Amino acid sequence: MEYACEINGLVKRFGAKTAVDQLSLRVPTGMLYGFLGVNGAGKTTTLRMISGLIRPDAGEIRVVGIDAVAEPRRARHPLAYLPDDPVLYGKLNSMEHLEFVSALWDVDPGVARRRAQELLERLLLWDLRRQWIESYSRGMKQKLALASALIHEPRLLLLDEPLTGLDASAARMVKDMLLEFVRRGGTVILTTHILEVAERLAERISIMSNGRIIAEGTMDQLRSHSGRAAGSLEDVFLQLIEEEKETVRT
Amino acid sequence: MNAFAPTASFADSLAHSFRAGLLLVWIDIKQGLRKHLAGNTWRDRLLQSGGVLFGLAFLAGLHLAAFSLVSYAFLSPSSDKAALMAGISTAMWSFLLFVMVSGGLMRALVVLHEQDDSGLLLSSPVSPRAILAARLFGNALQSCLVDGFIIIPYIDVRIFTLGGNPRFLWGYAVWFALAIIVTCVDGLFSFGLIRWLGLRKARLFSQVVPFLLIFGVTFFAGSLSISVAQMSQDAGETQMPPAMQDKFIALSHTPLVVLAKAGVGDAASLAMIFGAAGALALITLRLTERAFVEGTQHLSENETAARPGDADRPFRAGVLALEVRKNLRLIVRTPMMLVQCIAQVLTPVGIAFVLGRADAGLALAFFTIFAAGVLSGMFTIAAGTVEECDDLLRMSPGGAQIFRYAKMLSGCLWPLGFALLAGLGLLVAGRMLEAVAVLFAGIPLGVASSIVGETFATPVKPGMRPKLLADPIMMIPLLGMQITSGLIAGAAVFTASYSLPLLLLSLLAAYLLLVIAIGLAQLRKPLFERD
Structure with a gap:
């Protein structure tokens, strides 16, 4: 099987705190992968390490087969990272912003303009393309951030809470775009606190707590891991987290 | 086009990084221009036009001052005219260097370590070294623009007047080379500081550096110059006094003269300056690339919360008093602002010490008027720039106007209290004219x-870090306050040493300024009604 992202024995410490502790993970190509956990579990730190923003203290990361620790620049080319609080240049308009981001990934300017138009039209932002980004609502900014993640046609998309601030129709639009991205062979690793979204979209899910993965698999596998024959992801998630807390306490 | 595919050559990758670096500089410039030149209303545009006119008038005035200084020295009989002129050049270049260094560390911290877009840039395949180089270049450009008002008039005067010498055109190149040198030194220093002290303490320290430099220069270099009393004696002379000439000539024999020589195209000095700039740029890129990538990204995770400080007593009732207390607490709990304010308090001490060392009463009066002018503005900017829940204030039944007054009151409460005490102290000491100057010009x-x-302050949203003086737009009012306060303090103290009628005449300037300030405030939207 081909993997878009392989992580082995990943460790990251901030001072005395171990944010990510011996984390291992394999995400097959062409999959939408849910990455769940309570606040401070280490999800964002993991995504930042995969994207090359933070250097791990130990462990291996491979992005579409490229060693991201040894060759970070090459490994960044096929991926895009959308943080939970994405940075957009407020004094640029959306076209200028997308052209700048595509230049960072060395996309041909003509191609970039065409793709930018497609994405902005799809996300209903085309009519606002000449307005400065600072005048956009939070949802518009979130959609533009997604467009800038997709502009260079990445193979692996790392999304940290991508649905924050989106209304129902925009959230549906984004979900549809992600599923289409996956259908076309792309891979998405997505963190979210909206468990229904993860349950509906993700083929596989891992649940993190205290920097470690405490459960991983399909919905059915997670249910059997928690000893439940039925129940929603929320039920499974809360039970596993409680059990983990109990283990830590004892 | 895919520069990072396994087959991409090193040259392709280099070219892409170079293009991306240039684009980043261009984007930063474009955003900066739009930030400072954009205006939605006619009032904004009027204020901007006023700002431009003020800037042009200021630059014209500086040209006139530079011409006066150069012609004063040039036309004065001297035993060694070449050394005298070289000394004046050295003084100008040294002053530029000093100002660049003093402001550069803060700029380095902001530009290299606190840019919001680091995540986007560093997660792209562009070489981090190219991003760092672009940031350093942009920083040097900013340093040039911000501090250019010091050297541009001098270079222009030397090129076009008193016989005119096109060799002074080299000054523009030296100006930029110096900016590169200072940017690299400050950049290296900032990385070291963050490594040793952490970001919060580094930011504090970077605020202390300009103060230490200004204080040190005024005390140690300034005290070697002549005092106000001596200047008064020499005021009637049309030629530069020999004692002053000797100080400039001595300056032309220091190593700093290399700056003046490079400024007129001396090949060896130019090679030294540009060699230093190039070498420092390479060293900075080489040494700090990794720290730039890792350090910048670790800061947010490692930064610890500030301690609340000692202003923890509960609020008392009364909206205005409560708001003033809240503002003062926010200033105290924003260490960067507190240190900047303290630095601004102490800077005039050095100037007063140097200029008024022959007369303590005059020195106290000068310091008090200057400090009242600068600090009231500075504290108000600080109170108006700290994070603010503006929606909450807008919803308050008290109305937004009261919060506007509270910002002003928070700013001027302590400086004016001090001015009142100093004025009364001077009165008790029998220095009636100085007391009148402090009470009726300072307040x-x-x-x-x-x-x-x-009028100029804009609060930031909670959770955002107020940049205050790192934001060039805030430098303009502060610089204006410093110049105006210095002029009014100087005029009041100077006339106070002569007679009451002259003093009263000079006091008019302070009241004229008050009227202008009130007019300006009417033009600007209230703080909490801005977008």
Whole structure:
């Protein structure tokens, strides 16, 4: 099987705190992968390490087969990272912003303009393309951030809470775009606190707590891991987290 | 086009990084221009036009001052005219270097370590070294623009007047080379500081550096110059006194003269300056690339919360008093602002010490008027720039206007209290004219500064870090306050040493300023009604 992202024995410490502790993970190509956990579990730190923003203290990361620790620049080319609080240049308009981001990934300017138009039209932002980004609502900014993640046609998309601030129709639009991205062979690793979204979209899910993965698999596998024959992801998630807390306490 | 595919050559990758670096500089410039030149209303445009006119008038005035200085020295009989002129050049270049260094560390911290877009840039395949180089280049450009007002008039005067010498055109190149040198030194220093002290303490320290430099220069270099009393004696002379000439000539024999020589195209000096700039740029890129990538990204995770400080007593009732207390607490709990304010308090001490060392009463009067003018404005800017829940204030039944007054009051409360005490102290000591100067020039000046400070301040949203003086737009009102306060303090103290009628005449300037400040405040939207 081909993997878009392989992580082995990943460790990251901030001072005395171990944010990510011996984390291992394999995400097959062409999959939408849910990455769940309570606040401070280490999800964002993991995504930042995969994207090359933070250097791990130990462990291996491979992005579409490229060693991201040894060759970070090459490994960044096929991926895009959308943080939970994405940075957009407020004094640029959306076209200028997308052209700048595509230049960072060395996309041909003509191609970039065409793709930018497609994405902005799809996300209903085309009519606002000449307005400065600072005048956009939070949802518009979130959609533009997604467009800038997709502009260079990445193979692996790392999304940290991508649905924050989106209304129902925009959230549906984004979900549809992600599923289409996956259908076309792309891979998405997505963190979210909206468990229904993860349950509906993700083929596989891992649940993190205290920097470690405490459960991983399909919905059915997670249910059997928690000893439940039925129940929603929320039920499974809360039970596993409680059990983990109990283990830590004892 | 895919520069990072396994087959991509090193040259392709280099070219892409170079293009991306240039684009980043261009984007930063474009955003900066739009930030400072954009205006939605006619009032904004009017203020901007006023700002441009003020800037042009200021630059014209500086050209006139530079011409006066150069012609004063040039036309004065001297035993060694070449050394005298070289000494004046050295003084100008050294002053530029000093100003660049003093402001550069803060700029380095902001530009290299606190840019919001680091995540986007560093997660792209562009070489981090190219991003760092672009940031350093942009920083040097900013340093040039911000501090250019010091050297541009001098270079222009030397090129076009008193016989005109096109060799002084080299000054523009040296100006930029110096900016590169200072940017690299400050950049290296900032990385070291963050490594040793952490970001919060580094930011504090970077605020202390300009103060230490200004204080050190005024005390140690300034005290070697002549005092106000001596200047008064020499005021009637049309030629530069020999004692002053000797100081400039001595300066032309220091190593700093290499700056003046490079400024007129001396090949060896140019090679030294540009060699230093190139070498420092390479060293900075080489040494700090990894720290730039890792350090910048670790800061947010490692930064610890500030301790609340000692202003923890509960609020008392009364909206205005409560708001003033809240503002003062926010200033105290924003260490960067507190240190900047303290630095601004102490800077005039050095100037007063140097200029008024022959007369303590005059020195105290000068310091008090200057400090009242600068600090009232500075504290008000600080009170108006700290994070603010503006929606909450807008919803308050008290109305937004009261919060506007509270910002002003928070700013001028302590400086004016001090001015009142100093004025009364001078009165008790029998220095009637100086007391009148402090009470009737210092206090209206402080109120005017406070109004101007509130007019320019823009609060940041909670969770955002107020940048205050790192933001060049804030430098303009502060610089204006410093110049105006210095002029009014100087005029009041100078006339106070002569007679009451002259002093009263000079006091008019402070009241005129107050009227202008009130007019300016009417033009600007209230703080909590801005977008």
